[in-house]
Amino acid sequence: MGMDKYNVFAAALVEKAEYFAPGHRACQGCAEALAVRLVMKALGRDTIVAMSTGCMEIVSSPLPTTSWNVPWIHVAFENSSAVISGCAVGMKALMRKGRVEKRDINFVAMGGDGATADIGMGQLSGMMERGHKAIYVCYDNEAYMNTGIQRSSSTPWGASTTTSPAGSESIGQNTNKKNMPQIAVAHDIPYVATACSSYPFDLMEKVKKATTINGASYIHVLSVCPTGWRIPFDESIKYGRLAVNSGVFPLYEVVNGKYRMTHKPEKFLPITAYMKGQGRFRHLKDTDIERIQQKVLDDYNKILKRCEE
Amino acid sequence: MATVRKGIEVSIALAEAVGQANVDVIAAYPITPQTHIVEHLAEMVADGHLDAEFVPVESEHSAMSVCCGSSAVGARTFTSTSSQGLALMAEIFYIASSLRLPIVMALANRSLSGPLSIWNDHTDTMMVRDSGWVQVFVENGQEAYDHMFWAFRVAEHPDVLYPTAVNLDGFILTHMIEPIIFEDNETIKKYLPDLKMKNVLHPDNPVSMGCFAMPEIYTETQMAREQGLVKSYPQAVKAWDEWYELTGRRYHPIETYRADDAEYCVVTMGSYGEAAMEVVDMLREKGEKVGVVKIRLWRPFPFEDFYKAIEGKKHLIVLDRAISFGGPGGPVATEIRSALYNRKNAPAIVNYVLGLAGRDVTPGDFIKILHEGKEKALKGDTAGYTLYGVRE
Ligand SMILES: Cc1ncc(C[n+]2csc(CCOP(=O)(O)OP(=O)(O)O)c2C)c(N)n1
Numbered sequence: 001m002g003m004d005k006y007n008v009f010a011a012a013l014v015e016k017a018e019y020f021a022p023g024h025r026a027c028q029g030c031a032e033a034l035a036v037r038l039v040m041k042a043l044g045r046d047t048i049v050a051m052s053t054g055c056m057e058i059v060s061s062p063l064p065t066t067s068w069n070v071p072w073i074h075v076a077f078e079n080s081s082a083v084i085s086g087c088a089v090g091m092k093a094l095m096r097k098g099r100v101e102k103r104d105i106n107f108v109a110m111g112g113d114g115a116t117a118d119i120g121m122g123q124l125s126g127m128m129e130r131g132h133k134a135i136y137v138c139y140d141n142e143a144y145m146n147t148g149i150q151r152s153s154s155t156p157w158g159a160s161t162t163t164s165p166a167g168s169e170s171i172g173q174n175t176n177k178k179n180m181p182q183i184a185v186a187h188d189i190p191y192v193a194t195a196c197s198s199y200p201f202d203l204m205e206k207v208k209k210a211t212t213i214n215g216a217s218y219i220h221v222l223s224v225c226p227t228g229w230r231i232p233f234d235e236s237i238k239y240g241r242l243a244v245n246s247g248v249f250p251l252y253e254v255v256n257g258k259y260r261m262t263h264k265p266e267k268f269l270p271i272t273a274y275m276k277g278q279g280r281f282r283h284l285k286d287t288d289i290e291r292i293q294q295k296v297l298d299d300y301n302k303i304l305k306r307c308e309e
Numbered sequence: 310m311a312t313v314r315k316g317i318e319v320s321i322a323l324a325e326a327v328g329q330a331n332v333d334v335i336a337a338y339p340i341t342p343q344t345h346i347v348e349h350l351a352e353m354v355a356d357g358h359l360d361a362e363f364v365p366v367e368s369e370h371s372a373m374s375v376c377c378g379s380s381a382v383g384a385r386t387f388t389s390t391s392s393q394g395l396a397l398m399a400e401i402f403y404i405a406s407s408l409r410l411p412i413v414m415a416l417a418n419r420s421l422s423g424p425l426s427i428w429n430d431h432t433d434t435m436m437v438r439d440s441g442w443v444q445v446f447v448e449n450g451q452e453a454y455d456h457m458f459w460a461f462r463v464a465e466h467p468d469v470l471y472p473t474a475v476n477l478d479g480f481i482l483t484h485m486i487e488p489i490i491f492e493d494n495e496t497i498k499k500y501l502p503d504l505k506m507k508n509v510l511h512p513d514n515p516v517s518m519g520c521f522a523m524p525e526i527y528t529e530t531q532m533a534r535e536q537g538l539v540k541s542y543p544q545a546v547k548a549w550d551e552w553y554e555l556t557g558r559r560y561h562p563i564e565t566y567r568a569d570d571a572e573y574c575v576v577t578m579g580s581y582g583e584a585a586m587e588v589v590d591m592l593r594e595k596g597e598k599v600g601v602v603k604i605r606l607w608r609p610f611p612f613e614d615f616y617k618a619i620e621g622k623k624h625l626i627v628l629d630r631a632i633s634f635g636g637p638g639g640p641v642a643t644e645i646r647s648a649l650y651n652r653k654n655a656p657a658i659v660n661y662v663l664g665l666a667g668r669d670v671t672p673g674d675f676i677k678i679l680h681e682g683k684e685k686a687l688k689g690d691t692a693g694y695t696l697y698g699v700r701e
Pocket residue numbers: 032053054055056077078111112113114115116139141143144145146147152
C-alpha cells in the first residue's frame with residue numbers, strides 16, 4: 001500500500017476529536033505524546049485505557065487535571081496489561097448479566113518500553129496468553145525516560161544512558177535491544193504490529209485493525225524522545241523516518257502468524273544517517289557503527305524473509 | 310426464609326458465600342492455605358453454578374491488578390491470597406484502596422518467609438495494616454461465611470467504597486470441617502443489593518482514575534482517605550446489625566466474653582478467641598476473674614468500643630501472632646498501648662507473641678501465659694514483650 005493517496009489533504013483524513021487533549025506537559029517535540037494522540041484518534045471514544053507509570057502518565061494526569069477524554073486508569077508501573085484484563089472481563093460479566101448495556105468497547109493498555117519489556121513483561125505475557133480481547137500498545141523511546149534516561153532492555157546496543165553510560169571502560173548499553181514484537185508473536189496472538197509516529201497513517205491503520213481483532217493484539221510503537229536521545233526537539237519526526245528508512249526499525253505486521261512489511265524504504269539509508277546527530281550515540285567509533293550496521297541488516301532481512309514465506 | 314446447616318470445610322463454605330453474593334469477577338493465584346477457596350470458585354464457574362469470570366492470572370500482583378480493573382468498571386470483584394502472595398501484591402493492595410475500589414479479599418493468614426513456612430500466623434496481614442483497607446478478623450467457619458456478605462456490603466456502600474479484607478487463620482480455619490448455617494439466596498439478596506458505583510470506567514462518562522499528586526495536593530488525598538476509612542465504621546456496624554436482624558447472628562467491632570466483672574482480660578484477634586474462651590471458662594470455675602476481649606474490626610480501629618470493653622480492667626494480656634523485629638512489641642499490643650497512653654486508669658499491658666507459623670498453643674499454654682502475665686503486670690514488669698515458647 002502506497003502512501004501516495006494521502007499526499008493531498010492528509011490532515012482532512014484524520015479524526016478531528018482529541019481524546020488525548022492538548023495542554024499536557026510532555027517535552028517539546030515529544031513523539032511519544034504524538035503517538036499517544038494518534039493512537040487515541042484511531043481508537044475513538046468507545047475506548048477504555050489503562051496506562052502504566054511513565055512519561056505519558058505523568059505528563060497527562062497531575063491531580064486535579066487530566067488530558068484524557070476517554071475513561072482512563074493508572075494503577076502502577078508494571079500492570080496496565082493486567083488492569084485492562086480486569087476491565088475487559090468485568091465489562092464482559094456486566095454485559096452478560098445485563099447490568100451494562102451491550103456495546104463494543106476497545107480495551108487498551110499502554111506502557112513505555114520499560115513497563116513493557118522489563119518490569120511488566122510477565123503480566124503482558126499473561127494478558128496475551130489468556131487471550132483477552134484487548135490491545136497492548138508499547139511506546140518505545142528506548143529507555144526509562146520518566147526517571148531520567150536509564151537503560152531498559154529495549155535500549156539499543158551502544159546507546160549511552162544514565163545507567164549505561166559510555167566511558168573509557170564502557171561502550172554504553174552493552175546488550176542488544178530486546179525484540180518485544182517477536183516475543184508477542186511467539187504468544188500466537190492474532191495481531192502484532194510495529195509502528196512509528198513519523199508514519200501516522202500506518203500507525204492509525206494498525207490500531208484500527210487491532211480493534212477488529214477477536215483476541216489480544218500487540219502494537220510496538222517507536223516513539224522518538226528528543227530529550228533522551230539528545231536531538232533537537234524539532235527533529236523527532238525526521239529521526240523516526242530515519243529509523244524506518246535505515247532498517248533500524250522496520251514497519252511490519254503479523255496477522256495470524258503471517259508477516260507483511262507495511263512500509264518498504266524507497267532508498268535504504270546507511271545507519272550513520274540515523275545515528276549521526278543523536279547525542280546518545282556520539283561516543284561510538286566507526287568500527288562500532290559498522291557492527292551495528294551489520295546487525296541492523298541481519299535483523300531486517302530476517303523480518304523480510306518471514307514476509308516472503 | 311430457609312437455612313441449611315451443613316458440615317463443610319470452611320474454605321468451601323466461604324467460596325459458596327462468594328458465589329451466593331453473585332460475584333462478577335474472581336482473579337486469583339494459588340497459594341497454600343488459600344487454594345481450596347479459589348479452586349472451589351473455579352469449579353463453580355466451570356460447572357455453570359456461578360455466572361462469573363474466573364481469571365487464572367500468572368501472579369498475585371496481577372490478581373490484584375485485574376481486580377482493580379474489574380472493580381473500576383463496576384463489577385463485583387473477589388480475590389483471595391496468603392503470605393507470599395500478599396507480599397507480592399502489596400504494591401497494588403495499597404493502590405486499590407487509594408482508588409476506592411470495593412474489592413473483597415479472603416486473606417487466609419499465613420507466616421511470611423523466611424524461612425518458608427506454610428503455617429498460620431498474622432505476619433502477612435500486618436504487612437498491609439496501614440494500606441487503607443477495611444480489615445476484619447473472623448474466629449470460626451460460620452463467621453467466615455457470614456463475613457463474606459458483610460464485606461461486600463460494607464465495601465460497596467456509597468459512603469465507604471473501600472476494599473475489604475476478611476482475615477481468617479490459615480489451616481486452623483480454612484481447612485476445618487465445621488457445621489455452618491447457610492442462608493438462602495433470598496436473604497442474601499435482601500442484604501446485599503447489586504453493586505452501583507457512581508464513578509466507573511465507561512465511555513459515556515469518561516473519568517480519570519489514578520492521577521498522580523504533587524506535594525501541594527498529596528496530603529489532602531491522604532486526609533480524604535483517612536476520613537473515608539473512619540466513615541466506614543458506622544456502615545460496618547449497621548451491616549452487622551442488619552445481618553443480625555436477618556439471621557440472628559450478631560457481631561460487634563470489639564467483642565467480649567465474661568469480661569464485665571473481670572479483673573483482667575486476655576486480648577485476642579482471630580481464631581485464638583475460641584481457645585481463649587474455653588480457657589477462661591476453666592479459670593472462672595476456679596474463681597479467677599478473667600475475661601476475653603476480641604478485636605474483630607482491626608481497621609478502622611474501633612477505639613471507643615475498645616475503651617468500653619476494657620473499662621475497669623486492671624491489666625490486659627495481649628496476644629500477638631506477629632513479630633516486629635527490633636520494635637516495642639507485637640503490632641496489636643503496640644496499637645493498644647498507644648491507644649491507652651495518657652488515659653486515666655489505663656490497664657497495664659503485658660504482651661506475648663506466640664503461635665508463629667502454626668506453633669501449637671495448647672489450653673495449658675494459655676493458662677500459663679495468663680498466670681505469668683498477671684504476675685508480670687502486678688510486678689510492673691510490662692515493658693516490651695515475650696516471645697512465648699522459644700525452645701532453649
Ligand atoms: C515498581 C516501580 N519501580 C520503579 C518505578 C519508577 N519508575 C517510574 S516510571 C519508570 C520508567 C518508565 O520507563 P518506560 O516504561 O520506558 O516509560 P517512559 O517514561 O520512557 O515513557 C520507572 C523506573 C515505579 N514507578 N514503580
